[in-house]
Amino acid sequence: MPEGPSILILKELVQQFKHKTVAEATCNNKSLDASLLVDKRIIDFKSWGKHFLICFPKFTVRIHMMMFGTYRINTHTAKPPRLGLRFTDDTELNFYACQLQLITEPLDKAYDWQADIMSDHWSSRKAIKKMKADPDLLVCDALMDQHIFSGVGNIIKNEALFNARIHPESLVSALPPKKLTEMINEAVKYSFQFLEQKQAGTLKKNWKAYHKKECPRNHVPIIRKDTGKSHRTSFYCEVCQKLYK
DNA sequence: GCGGTTGTTCCCAT
DNA sequence: CATGGGAACAACCG
Numbered sequence: 329m330p331e332g333p334s335i336l337i338l339k340e341l342v343q344q345f346k347h348k349t350v351a352e353a354t355c356n357n358k359s360l361d362a363s364l365l366v367d368k369r370i371i372d373f374k375s376w377g378k379h380f381l382i383c384f385p386k387f388t389v390r391i392h393m394m395m396f397g398t399y400r401i402n403t404h405t406a407k408p409p410r411l412g413l414r415f416t417d418d419t420e421l422n423f424y425a426c427q428l429q430l431i432t433e434p435l436d437k438a439y440d441w442q443a444d445i446m447s448d449h450w451s452s453r454k455a456i457k458k459m460k461a462d463p464d465l466l467v468c469d470a471l472m473d474q475h476i477f478s479g480v481g482n483i484i485k486n487e488a489l490f491n492a493r494i495h496p497e498s499l500v501s502a503l504p505p506k507k508l509t510e511m512i513n514e515a516v517k518y519s520f521q522f523l524e525q526k527q528a529g530t531l532k533k534n535w536k537a538y539h540k541k542e543c544p545r546n547h548v549p550i551i552r553k554d555t556g557k558s559h560r561t562s563f564y565c566e567v568c569q570k571l572y573k
Numbered sequence: 574g575c576g577g578t579t580g581t582t583c584c585c586a587t
Numbered sequence: 588c589a590t591g592g593g594a595a596c597a598a599c600c601g
Contacts, residue, residue, distance in 0.1 A: 331579050378580080394580045396598040425597045427581080474581090481579045538579095557591080561578090
């Protein structure tokens with residue numbers, strides 16, 4: 329479910345609930361007092377990377393799908409939802425296996441919109457500045473850092489590095505400036521391709537490195553390795569992805 | 574039944 | 588105190 333593009337799809341699908349008033353709200357754990365939402369009107373839906381935001385006049389509900397989060401629109405599953413919303417016109421919106429958080433401060437204070445890779449406010453310059461602050465930073469960790477590349481997940485990381493021909497264990501500080509820019513551009517580009525391919529139902533079939541057996545460029549085996557401080561699996565080609573160190 | 578996973582946070586040992 | 592490992596959580600697939 330997660331990674332930024334999937335959250336944009338969710339945002340699109342729930343537009344029908346914008347401006348609707350919550351008639352009934354339930355939460356199946358203690359993370360949120362659902363009664364706060366009753367009789368409140370949804371004024372907007374926003375997102376920041378993997379965060380999905382339901383905006384009410386005086387507060388925002390943050391939903392993070394983590395690995396396994398799901399949702400149902402105008403239907404529900406047998407299990408009670410983590411967050412269930414029923415509206416005054418009897419439509420419903422349900423979220424499962426997600427993390428909830430109430431945000432009461434202004435959103436502009438809570439979020440750096442320039443860090444959201446799929447936002448109109450995305451700033452490559454700022455990302456470069458953040459990365460250069462750590463001389464030991466590996467590219468695989470940089471791309472997974474939500475403060476730098478909010479919305480990038482393990483799929484986008486691996487596909488972007490493959491497309492940019494950069495080995496995941498390369499040092500950010502060892503990349504020539506042009507190469508660093510290329511990496512960022514590939515991450516942005518693939519994020520939007522991810523969105524289109526997911527909507528078309530062709531996401532998996534277009535993967536070039538992620539969970540692949542061999543490199544589509546030269547047919548040597550794709551390496552699968554636990555990489556970086558983030559210890560997330562990288563899939564890469566040792567032959568065509570250069571190690572900068 | 575088990576292992577793996579599009580993610581993150583927290584606890585504890587070092 | 589910074590770092591890192593492991594656990595915890597959660598759901599589905601093969």
